[in-house]
Amino acid sequence: MFGDIFTRRxxxxxxxxxxxxxxxxxxxxxxxxxxxxxxxxxxxLIMSALLxxxxxxxxxxxxxxxxxxxxxxxxxxxxxFLAARVSTVAFIAEAYGFQELSDPHxxxxxxxxxxxxxxxxxxxxxxxxxxxxxxxxxxxxxxGRDYSKQEWFDRxxxxxxYISNIFLGFRNQPHVAIAVRHISESGESWTLRATLDTHKxxxxxxxxxxxxxxxxxxxxxxxxxxxxSSLYGHVLSPCPLPLPPASFETRVIPVTDPAGRxxxxxxxxxxxxxxxxxxxRPRLGALSAWYNPRWDQLGVFAAGVAAIxxxxxxxxxxxxxxxxxxxxxxxxxxxxxxxAQKLSSLGRLAAGVAHEINNxxxxxxxxxxxxxxxxxxxxxxxxxxxLTGELDDVIKTVExxxxxxHSMLGFARRLDVKIEGLNLNEVIDETAGLLAHEAEQRRVNxxxxxxxxxxxxxxxxxxLQQVILNILNNSLAAISDRGSVVVKTWNQGQGRVAFSxxxxxxxxxxxxxxxxxxxxxxxxGSKGTGLGLSITHGIVKRxxxxxxxSSQERRGTTxxxxxxxxxxPAACVExx
Numbered sequence: 364m365f366g367d368i369f370t371r372r373x374x375x376x377x378x379x380x381x382x383x384x385x386x387x388x389x390x391x392x393x394x395x396x397x398x399x400x401x402x403x404x405x406x407x408l409i410m411s412a413l414l415x416x417x418x419x420x421x422x423x424x425x426x427x428x429x430x431x432x433x434x435x436x437x438x439x440x441x442x443x444f445l446a447a448r449v450s451t452v453a454f455i456a457e458a459y460g461f462q463e464l465s466d467p468h469x470x471x472x473x474x475x476x477x478x479x480x481x482x483x484x485x486x487x488x489x490x491x492x493x494x495x496x497x498x499x500x501x502x503x504x505x506x507g508r509d510y511s512k513q514e515w516f517d518r519x520x521x522x523x524x525y526i527s528n529i530f531l532g533f534r535n536q537p538h539v540a541i542a543v544r545h546i547s548e549s550g551e552s553w554t555l556r557a558t559l560d561t562h563k564x565x566x567x568x569x570x571x572x573x574x575x576x577x578x579x580x581x582x583x584x585x586x587x588x589x590x591x592s593s594l595y596g597h598v599l600s601p602c603p604l605p606l607p608p609a610s611f612e613t614r615v616i617p618v619t620d621p622a623g624r625x626x627x628x629x630x631x632x633x634x635x636x637x638x639x640x641x642x643x644r645p646r647l648g649a650l651s652a653w654y655n656p657r658w659d660q661l662g663v664f665a666a667g668v669a670a671i672x673x674x675x676x677x678x679x680x681x682x683x684x685x686x687x688x689x690x691x692x693x694x695x696x697x698x699x700x701x702x703a704q705k706l707s708s709l710g711r712l713a714a715g716v717a718h719e720i721n722n723x724x725x726x727x728x729x730x731x732x733x734x735x736x737x738x739x740x741x742x743x744x745x746x747x748x749x750l751t752g753e754l755d756d757v758i759k760t761v762e763x764x765x766x767x768x769h770s771m772l773g774f775a776r777r778l779d780v781k782i783e784g785l786n787l788n789e790v791i792d793e794t795a796g797l798l799a800h801e802a803e804q805r806r807v808n809x810x811x812x813x814x815x816x817x818x819x820x821x822x823x824x825x826x827l828q829q830v831i832l833n834i835l836n837n838s839l840a841a842i843s844d845r846g847s848v849v850v851k852t853w854n855q856g857q858g859r860v861a862f863s864x865x866x867x868x869x870x871x872x873x874x875x876x877x878x879x880x881x882x883x884x885x886x887x888g889s890k891g892t893g894l895g896l897s898i899t900h901g902i903v904k905r906x907x908x909x910x911x912x913s914s915q916e917r918r919g920t921t922x923x924x925x926x927x928x929x930x931x932p933a934a935c936v937e938x939x
Contacts, residue, residue: 396672396679403671411664426644427615427627434613434629434642437579440567441640442633444483445526448559449541449635451481453524456545456555464489464555465498474500483563485538490516490554501558503534510556519544519554526636528583529561529590529598537561537598539589561598564590579642584609589638594620602641604628609639617646721768728761782821782930787860788813790824791850794831798839807839808847817852820860821930826902833895834864834922841868841920858928865921871914879912907931 455464455473463469474487486501494511510516513532519525519542527540542556568579568590581589586606591597595604603621607614613631620626625646632639735754738747795811802809831850838848852862871879880900903910907927914920 392676392679392683395683396676399675399679400672403675404668407667407671427629430615430627430629430642430644431613433573434579434615434631434640437568437642438613438631438633438640441564441581441638444563444567445541445633445636448481448483448557449524449526449543451477452541452555452557453543456543456553461489461491461547461551461553464553467498467500470498471500477557483559485558485560487555487557490542490556492552496556497553505534515540515542516554519556524635526638528587528637531599561590573642574644577642577644579640581638581640582606583637584639594643604641604643606639721765724761724764724768728758728765731757731761781823781825783824784819785822785824785827786817786819787827787852787862787926788817790827791831791852791862794828795835795850797832798835801839802848805839805842806845807842810847810849812849812851814851814853817854817860818928820926820928822906822926826906827926830899830902830924831864833899837895838864838866838868838920841870842866843868855925859925860928861923861925863921863923865919867919870916870918870920871912872916876912876914 455477459469459473464473470487470489474484477487478484486499486503486505488499488501488505489497490510491497494509494513494516496505496508496510499505499508515525515527523544525540525542527542529537529539531537532540538558539561540556540558542554544552544554546552564581568581573579578592578594580592580595580602582602583589584606586602588596588598588600588602592600592602595602604618607616607628607630609632610630611632611634613629615627615629618626618628620643626643627646629642629644630639731754735751735758738751738754791813792811795809799809835848835850842848846867848867849865850862851865852860855861879896881897900910903924903926907930909925911923912920913923
């Protein structure tokens with residue numbers, strides 16, 4: 364896309380078109396900045412999305428592992444609690460006979476020992492083979508109760524041991540029963556039954572330490588709460604959550620409860636019981652460790668995106684500014700080529716005119732000289748002295764015109780470098796004479812401070828004149844009326860001579876100084892070509908010299924040119 368845009372612009376310029384308008388330049392800059400930003404941000408956004416999903420999955424997995432570990436701890440504690448109580452009841456049934464346990468005194472003593480070593484027991488009863496309770500120790504009046512039609516009695520007879528669900532029973536209070544059936548050697552059987560305080564389960568679960576908003580509870584296979592739940596009601600209430608399939612392995616699944624809360628549901632079945640322990644944890648709370656640092660990361664991401672947009676916008680602006688400058692220089696180059704062709708034609712015309720003028724000037728000079736000689740040979744007459752003075756003025760004027768045309772011929776006579784022996788002072792004096800009239804009209808003081816006995820140098824007269832003329836023209840353009848220009852020469856030593864041109868003009872800023880030797884750079888607007896100093900710099904380098912400039916705003920400028928006395932080895936030397 365960038366290549367197509369730039370190609371179209373360059374073709375447009377080659378056809379002579381103008382540069383991009385500021386409005387189109389801004390539109391183009393916005394489009395390029397948008398495309399570059401999109402190409403830069405697209406991989407970043409894709410990578411961020413992938414990292415976001417992966418990080419979220421890892422955090423959810425870690426939260427599930429934490430919930431699973433907490434649930435395992437609860438299950439193991441409850442399982443150990445029940446196993447210890449079942450073992451205790453089984454040991455008593457094995458250690459004592461039916462007759463001993465039938466005695467309420469003996470049964471009470473055994474119960475006291477049980478309660479001393481194991482908490483949670485509420486009562487203890489002995490039930491014969493027909494289901495009638497023979498002996499009982501506890502807070503209720505249950506002697507003689509018939510349990511033959513109770514479900515738990517059938518199940519303990521079939522399995523030998525049984526842990527019931529929480530139920531009301533004859534006492535009309537929630538309780539869980541542990542029953543163990545014993546058969547003696549004589550074949551006599553009986554059942555020892557103990558009940559447990561259901562609040563013990565609540566204390567076990569709460570002791571684990573749940574997070575705020577979380578909950579844990581027991582349910583049976585019918586979905587009835589076996590302990591109180593802070594979210595879903597009291598014991599023996601239906602659990603509103605869908606009952607997951609039974610599993611002795613701890614599992615955590617995402618669910619939504621009837622209130623619309625997003626939860627992680629953990630569950631596991633307890634062996635040898637109908638109990639299933641469950642824990643619920645809000646998804647938002649479970650992922651809080653992930654969400655909390657997200658704002659910081661989002662801020663860093665936003666700052667990075669802003670930095671990318673800033674850099675891309677500035678970079679696209681910089682590139683398009685360079686393109687626009689290139690277009691402006693290219694457009695100016697086309698104009699300068701045409702201007703240079705006109706100057707070349709004018710130079711050839713000026714050379715021809717100067718050559719043709721020299722012939723009549725020579726005739727005028729000879730005739731005026733002859734007339735002066737004839738007056739000198741003749742007798743004196745009135746007005747002779749005045750006429751002689753007028754002839755002297757004519758001869759001086761002709762000589763001045765001859766010098767001007769000679770300078771024009773020397774400046775325009777060749778294009779290639781031709782080295783010859785030169786007196787730098789003479790070249791400067793001759794070139795300055797071309798601008799003396801302009802300086803006089805503008806009341807600019809043109810001062811030549813030329814060092815005497817300056818060594819002759821090997822250089823190109825025409826090119827050297829062009830250098831001096833370009834700098835003098837710039838100095839005069841920078842000076843208001845009544846300023847001054849000083850041209851100074853000196854022996855630099857080490858086989859080099861130097862001259863400087865100092866003006867009292869407007870001076871230049873540091874930014875301008877960095878660009879003055881660049882092609883097509885001008886501070887004169889449409890009046891300048893921007894080629895003068897660039898050509899001057901190239902000529903000085905070709906002649907083996909160096910050029911430097913120093914300037915201060917509103918104080919003036921000084922150009923310094925150092926030239927070798929001996930021409931560079933690659934030059935063709937012609938000594939005259």
